[in-house]
Amino acid sequence: MKKYYKTIKLTYAISCVALLMVGFSSCGKKDENSPGVEFMPDMYRSPSLEYYSVHTVDGDTLNNAMKPVSGSVARGYLPYAYPNTPEGYEKAGLDLHNPLNSELNRADFEKEGEILFSKFCIHCHGEAGAGDGKVSAKLPGPPPAYDGPLKNLPEGKIFHSITYGKGTMGSHASQLTQEERWKLVYYVQKLQGPKIAPTDSSKIVTSR
Amino acid sequence: MNNQVGQISIKALIALFFSVLICSNILNAQDGEKLFKQNCAVCHSAHTDQMSTGPGLKGVFDRVPKGDWITKWIINNEKLIKSGDAYATKIYAQYGKAAMTVFEGQLNEKDVEAILNYIKTPPVVVSAASGNTSADTSEPSEKTNGIDPLFLILGFIVVLIILLSSLRSVRTSLQNSNNRSEGIEEIPEQTFWKEVKAWLSGHRRLVGVFVIIISFIGMKSCWDACYNIGVYYDYKTQKGYKPEQPIKFSHKLHAGENEIACQYCHSSVEKSRHAGIPSVNICMNCHKAIQKGPQYGEKEIAKIYAANGFDPKTATYDNNIQNPLKWIKIHNLPDHVYFNHSQHVVVGKIECTTCHGNLKEMTVAEQKAPLTMKWCIECHRKTEVVMEGNAYYDRLHKALKEKYAGVQDVKFTVEKIGGLECGKCHY
Numbered sequence: 001m002k003k004y005y006k007t008i009k010l011t012y013a014i015s016c017v018a019l020l021m022v023g024f025s026s027c028g029k030k031d032e033n034s035p036g037v038e039f040m041p042d043m044y045r046s047p048s049l050e051y052y053s054v055h056t057v058d059g060d061t062l063n064n065a066m067k068p069v070s071g072s073v074a075r076g077y078l079p080y081a082y083p084n085t086p087e088g089y090e091k092a093g094l095d096l097h098n099p100l101n102s103e104l105n106r107a108d109f110e111k112e113g114e115i116l117f118s119k120f121c122i123h124c125h126g127e128a129g130a131g132d133g134k135v136s137a138k139l140p141g142p143p144p145a146y147d148g149p150l151k152n153l154p155e156g157k158i159f160h161s162i163t164y165g166k167g168t169m170g171s172h173a174s175q176l177t178q179e180e181r182w183k184l185v186y187y188v189q190k191l192q193g194p195k196i197a198p199t200d201s202s203k204i205v206t207s208r
Numbered sequence: 209m210n211n212q213v214g215q216i217s218i219k220a221l222i223a224l225f226f227s228v229l230i231c232s233n234i235l236n237a238q239d240g241e242k243l244f245k246q247n248c249a250v251c252h253s254a255h256t257d258q259m260s261t262g263p264g265l266k267g268v269f270d271r272v273p274k275g276d277w278i279t280k281w282i283i284n285n286e287k288l289i290k291s292g293d294a295y296a297t298k299i300y301a302q303y304g305k306a307a308m309t310v311f312e313g314q315l316n317e318k319d320v321e322a323i324l325n326y327i328k329t330p331p332v333v334v335s336a337a338s339g340n341t342s343a344d345t346s347e348p349s350e351k352t353n354g355i356d357p358l359f360l361i362l363g364f365i366v367v368l369i370i371l372l373s374s375l376r377s378v379r380t381s382l383q384n385s386n387n388r389s390e391g392i393e394e395i396p397e398q399t400f401w402k403e404v405k406a407w408l409s410g411h412r413r414l415v416g417v418f419v420i421i422i423s424f425i426g427m428k429s430c431w432d433a434c435y436n437i438g439v440y441y442d443y444k445t446q447k448g449y450k451p452e453q454p455i456k457f458s459h460k461l462h463a464g465e466n467e468i469a470c471q472y473c474h475s476s477v478e479k480s481r482h483a484g485i486p487s488v489n490i491c492m493n494c495h496k497a498i499q500k501g502p503q504y505g506e507k508e509i510a511k512i513y514a515a516n517g518f519d520p521k522t523a524t525y526d527n528n529i530q531n532p533l534k535w536i537k538i539h540n541l542p543d544h545v546y547f548n549h550s551q552h553v554v555v556g557k558i559e560c561t562t563c564h565g566n567l568k569e570m571t572v573a574e575q576k577a578p579l580t581m582k583w584c585i586e587c588h589r590k591t592e593v594v595m596e597g598n599a600y601y602d603r604l605h606k607a608l609k610e611k612y613a614g615v616q617d618v619k620f621t622v623e624k625i626g627g628l629e630c631g632k633c634h635y
Contacts, residue, residue, distance in 0.1 A: 016426075032450035032574070035540070039438040043542040052485055054534065067530060086307045119469040124494075134467045139497050140260065141249020149247075149314065167250040167261045170493030175475040 078178050084164040096156030100182045113187025116180055129191035139168055146191040158185045240326030243319055254327050259523045265327050279320045284312045373400050441578040448575030451536045455511050464568035470560050481548045485535050488516045538575050546633050555600045588622040
């Protein structure tokens with residue numbers, strides 16, 4: 001008789017615990033701000049230094065999303081000799097030329113440039129580079145058309161502008177490697193169309 | 209009489225002349241607006257003193273020397289500076305010697321006049337109030353969740369128990385008063401639990417069956433619940449982890465309406481194992497100029513400026529401020545799993561939406577896949593690898609073709625090329 005009661009008590013206790021667990025787990029899931037119950041949270045939130053996280057080391061707070069220590073060089077980094085000044089811009093326009101071999105596979109570069117353009121430029125500059133992208137309507141002014149005011153912009157200046165930004169445009173150096181930027185230059189030149197000879201000796205080549 | 213008519217006609221003429229003048233002025237201004245947007249708006253704001261690349265042009269006519277100085281400056285500012293004009297050299301130095309574009313050959317004096325007219329014409333102020341209300345109503349009301357049904361049931365049970373016990377005491381006291389009047393011995397006061405126990409021992413078989421059923425249901429749901437531990441996604445409700453981020457960033461607005469490619473911000477997705485959370489400088493590529501959002505106005509965008517020390521009034525940065533935004537990571541894999549974005553996106557040609565859902569329609573980013581091992585393996589089993597024209601697989605494709613030569617309908621799934629090996633993801 002006593003034994004019978006004991007089994008009842010045991011099953012009762014088990015079902016109570018089970019119901020409680022279900023209750024807990026379903027409660028956790030309802031809140032979309034919470035990731036729910038974690039099994040071994042130290043596997044998800046690792047003690048090792050992870051990207052984009054805050055860590056405290058010897059009382060100092062380290063944030064991985066800060067600027068690199070001055071003097072540090074990223075892997076694959078290539079120096080760029082022209083400073084972000086009006087003089088540097090003019091100098092880049094005169095001296096800087098596309099290092100990618102254009103005679104062999106210019107069409108390939110243009111194709112790759114087009115893919116890059118569709119990811120990094122198209123939302124402002126528009127599909128044909130006319131400055132009619134979706135974002136450009138929200139800017140104070142649309143970007144000038146490649147086929148218009150920027151028709152004769154030399155390749156060095158195009159590269160310089162992608163690297164440092166120009167006017168409203170910001171720097172895209174953190175998103176694009178130098179090689180990718182040069183591929184983009186090829187595609188931008190394709191959109192510029194054939195160059196027109198300046199009608200008078202004064203500079204039509206605009207620097208915007 | 210004649211004289212009068214003459215006077216009237218002269219008046220009419222004058223009126224006509226002025227109206228034409230005004231009309232032409234407006235037309236001129238509209239034309240000027242177009243010209244301004246094409247040529248000047250990239251660097252200048254026409255009707256505010258907002259500094260962008262160049263200074264804002266509100267009140268510019270009070271600042272600059274009178275006469276045709278401004279026309280000269282617009283057409284060829286370089287020449288004007290070189291000629292030693294005092295004001296020209298002064299503002300050239302004031303704005304950090306950043307040269308303005310030379311418009312000689314592009315704009316003639318008539319164009320410049322149209323532009324100046326546009327700058328002079330103040331913009332029509334759209335009533336801000338109506339704009340505000342529409343923005344307010346479109347704000348999603350998030351606190352409409354009802355009470356949890358579980359709590360409702362629990363509350364109902366508690367009420368029932370209270371009712372039951374009070375009814376029982378009423379019954380006992382009634383019975384007792386009846387007994388007293390009839391001279392029968394009173395029922396001793398029994399506790400509620402004693403009575404329950406008495407009932408339970410009276411119906412042992414029923415109670416036993418009931419307890420067994422309950423415990424089985426409980427254990428089954430416990431088993432199911434255990435599967436949800438560490439999974440940020442609920443299969444049943446199809447709802448995932450959707451935390452509130454430090455900035456009310458909307459993928460719907462950025463990727464959906466504005467059609468910005470995913471890779472623009474998550475630019476390391478094709479180069480690295482991580483898709484990358486954009487650092488603030490990438491926000492600034494657009495938000496240097498776009499300082500007001502359609503829903504929250506300046507409030508949310510100001511958080512970007514607070515992170516990098518940008519002052520929208522002067523368009524300058526305070527280099528001492530480095531407060532990176534603490535975005536909350538949604539898609540999280542445990543440390544013992546290796547996952548590589550570039551491998552899946554570049555070589556595997558998997559679309560972002562396959563795993564992340566259609567973010568173009570999400571105002572708040574939400575996990576749309578369970579990210580469990582079962583989920584990975586299911587996909588690896590059924591996904592066919594794109595091998596034609598995929599240079600990465602040239603050699604493997606050749607080898608596989610030889611291996612399966614003569615076999616009909618062979619599918620080169622990820623499984624076939626070793627996608628289920630433990631060491632692929634766990635090492």
